Amino acid sequence: MKISKKVLVPLIVVFVVAAAGGGYYLWQQKSAEKGAKEGGKAAQGPTQYTCPMHPFIIKDKPGSCPICGMTLVPIKKAETGQPQEKEMAMLEHVSLSPSQMVMANVATVKVDRAPLSKEINAVGIVQYDQSRQAKVTAWVAGRIDRLYVDTVGAYVSKGRPVAEVYSPDLVSAQQEYLLALKSREQLKNSPIQSISQGGEGLVSSARQRLKLLGVKDHQIASLEKSGQPNIRLSIYTPLSGIVIEKIALVGQYVNVGDPLFNIADLSTVWVEAEVYESDFPFIKIGQKVSIDSQSYPGKTFTGRVSFIYPFLDPKTRTVKVRVEIANPGLRLKPDMFVNATVQIPLGEVLVVPVAAVMDSGKRQVVWQEMKPGMFAPRDVKVGARVGDNVQILSGLMRGDKVAASGGYLIDSEAQLKGGGGGGHAGHEGMEKEEKGSPAPPTGHEGHAPATPKNGSEMDIDDMKM
Numbered sequence: 001m002k003i004s005k006k007v008l009v010p011l012i013v014v015f016v017v018a019a020a021g022g023g024y025y026l027w028q029q030k031s032a033e034k035g036a037k038e039g040g041k042a043a044q045g046p047t048q049y050t051c052p053m054h055p056f057i058i059k060d061k062p063g064s065c066p067i068c069g070m071t072l073v074p075i076k077k078a079e080t081g082q083p084q085e086k087e088m089a090m091l092e093h094v095s096l097s098p099s100q101m102v103m104a105n106v107a108t109v110k111v112d113r114a115p116l117s118k119e120i121n122a123v124g125i126v127q128y129d130q131s132r133q134a135k136v137t138a139w140v141a142g143r144i145d146r147l148y149v150d151t152v153g154a155y156v157s158k159g160r161p162v163a164e165v166y167s168p169d170l171v172s173a174q175q176e177y178l179l180a181l182k183s184r185e186q187l188k189n190s191p192i193q194s195i196s197q198g199g200e201g202l203v204s205s206a207r208q209r210l211k212l213l214g215v216k217d218h219q220i221a222s223l224e225k226s227g228q229p230n231i232r233l234s235i236y237t238p239l240s241g242i243v244i245e246k247i248a249l250v251g252q253y254v255n256v257g258d259p260l261f262n263i264a265d266l267s268t269v270w271v272e273a274e275v276y277e278s279d280f281p282f283i284k285i286g287q288k289v290s291i292d293s294q295s296y297p298g299k300t301f302t303g304r305v306s307f308i309y310p311f312l313d314p315k316t317r318t319v320k321v322r323v324e325i326a327n328p329g330l331r332l333k334p335d336m337f338v339n340a341t342v343q344i345p346l347g348e349v350l351v352v353p354v355a356a357v358m359d360s361g362k363r364q365v366v367w368q369e370m371k372p373g374m375f376a377p378r379d380v381k382v383g384a385r386v387g388d389n390v391q392i393l394s395g396l397m398r399g400d401k402v403a404a405s406g407g408y409l410i411d412s413e414a415q416l417k418g419g420g421g422g423g424h425a426g427h428e429g430m431e432k433e434e435k436g437s438p439a440p441p442t443g444h445e446g447h448a449p450a451t452p453k454n455g456s457e458m459d460i461d462d463m464k465m
Helices: 005-044 086-088 098-103 168-187 195-212 217-226 406-416
Strands: 109-110 114-127 135-139 142-147 161-168 230-238 241-246 257-265 268-276 288-292 300-308 318-326 337-353 362-371 374-386 389-394 402-406
Touching: 114 318, 114 374, 114 389, 142 168, 142 230, 161 168, 161 257, 161 300, 168 195, 168 217, 195 217, 195 374, 268 337, 288 318, 337 374, 337 402, 362 406
Parallel strands: none
Antiparallel strands: 109 402, 114 268, 114 337, 135 257, 142 161, 161 230, 241 257, 268 318, 288 300, 288 337, 300 318, 337 389, 362 374, 362 402, 374 389
């Protein structure tokens, strides 16, 4: 059978095109498979090894840590962007072998209730009791003729005279009172009632004027008895205490209201203690306060909180707390520095060792032991810290076991697993580093810095940063 040239040429063209298309398709399939294999290998990359205790030690092959001798463990990398469900479950806990726990000194403790008492210490200054101070002033204008107290520091008793002032106004007022007394005697027998009562009104007005000038009742009685005006007025102290300021001088002319003395009763003093704002919420009115002074070693004074100032010192970040203290023997002197101590019982509360809590600043985390060697992170809320213990407000229950030491090793292991750890401050920001080479932590609190070894024990190749 003879095929014409016109039919043969189109058949040849169709065959050539089909063969070329099939060859291109097979080449694309092989290239895709090869690329997928190479991509998988590239994504997985070479296995690297690190020390759980010192994550900055990174090696390309198994071995021991040049610092602590622990067996290096492989750095686990995710082959895909999203971990599978099984991997997610594994990230919820960290498992340590018995040898790892021994070498890292991981110890656990039971969460329990214990009586806790917070001690607040503050520095204070002894101050005058402002409710026991008085200023002695001149009641009348005149000249100081006599001082019964002429030195600062002298003790004066309430109701005793401290000065005498000559005053023409006082003499005039006394003469007016004597005249009113005579007028009353003359008018009391008048048959006209308004006139007889007018004499009493004159006496009452004159007596009131004397009192306004500071004349006491016994001085008025003495004036009525003698019938002679006293040219000097005695000025009395309103309370018993120590003269802390003396302004008056003999021969000095004074006006009404001019200060003569300042007197303070030091049988009770104040201590103004500077309490930090973190301790301030624990201070309450009426709390007992112990006061110690370097001037009296071994002697403790006792007072109580009487007032809490309603404002904060922006420079010292402290709140002033006023403590009222009895001062027998006047041992505590104003402006003396003292130390104030307040013991605040918090009752029975849940406590764990301070070392068990890792604080990143944003969250507080403990590692709870779920079963021997298996730990899970738990967010907690902490309260008062007293000594080596800290109060747990929420996040744990009585009887739970937590890692009391070695928590940073567990946190490092969690970082290597990709779980993000428990919130260790030194780990924050690690996710931002370039993938493929874990960034060293900026500060691993609780771990001593690596000490370079001599010779071939350790060199720069041991730490691939």
